[in-house]
Amino acid sequence: MTKGLAPNDTTSAAPDGEGHRFATLTFERGVAAPLPVLWQAWTAPAARAVWAAPSPTVAIEFLEADTRVGGREISLCKVKGQPDIRCEIGWLVLQPDRCSVNHEVISADGVIQSVALVTAHFSGTTERSRVVVTVQLSSLATDMKAGYREGFGAGLDNLAGVAERTMLLQRVIKAPRPVVWGAWMNPDTLPQWWGPDGFSCRTQRIDLRAGGEWVFDMIGPDGTVFPNHHLYTDVQPEERIGYTLLWGENGPKHADAWVSFEDQDGSTKVTLGMVFAAAAEFQTAKGFGAVELGLQTLGKLERFITSR
Known part of the structure; x- marks a missing residue:
């Protein structure tokens, strides 16, 4: 540039x-x-x-x-x-x-x-x-x-x-902001809904605070294991989360990410953004359907909340 x-x-x-x-x-x-x-x-x-x-x-x-x-x-x-x-x-x-x-x-x-x-x-x-x-x-x-x-x-x-090289996912969830925040920032509930349809999470350790981390495996429908490591850099209650995504525990950086939560007529607008480490990674992610898979994740969050 x-x-x-x-x-x-x-x-x-x-x-x-x-x-x-x-x-x-x-x-x-x-x-x-x-x-x-x-x-x-x-x-x-x-x-x-x-x-x-x-x-x-x-x-x-x-x-x-x-x-x-x-x-x-x-x-x-x-x-x-x-x-x-x-x-x-x-x-x-x-x-x-x-x-x-x-x-x-x-x-x-x-x-x-x-x-x-x-x-x-x-x-x-x-x-x-x-x-x-x-x-x-x-x-x-x-x-x-x-x-x-x-x-x-x-x-x-x-x-x-x-x-x-930024991917943006948004969904309006029919629940108040404190409820949506609570489902996201609770170490017991986050692993229950995180990931696309058919995926599950296996947590090694989780600490959802600024300076904390979540080390876990995402397990696909066919049993494939995808190691993940989230490092939390910014936590503003009921407003936003900032974190870094690594490829496995202490692995190379995958993306810088954030989530914001906004009131919208009694519902909550959730915005999930990811700045990929390189343009090639962004294109690869788009190619394998990361947008659709990410929207599935937000859909699982809404289903989790409304079913409780």
């Missing part, structure tokens, strides 16, 4: 009378993924953690993530040998599949470097999508235009790559 200013990224700038530097930067990316997938990749904390770092030399540590209107996201940008850069985002507008607006404050060593208003507009179809991001930037310490061009340009390149 290209880094920095892409051909369809533009900028304009003007200093004010006090030496502050103002700029408006516009970025545009076309993405080979459905519009709802791009929106989830943009907003879901687990997905943002995958694409946020502009380069492999940069590590992003998320301290807080609440993607709701009025919520905030705080992260540290870490480069070896340099002071950490603190980024605080406040979400102002979230219109699913359409638009987001957030403010952003960048600081280093306790000194504010810049503030910005970031507006993202989304459009697309079930096949392709597009995001146009406008950044209204005020540089307070040094001129931050070049850094923003490079950071946002690289980040949006990463976003496109993540969206193009």
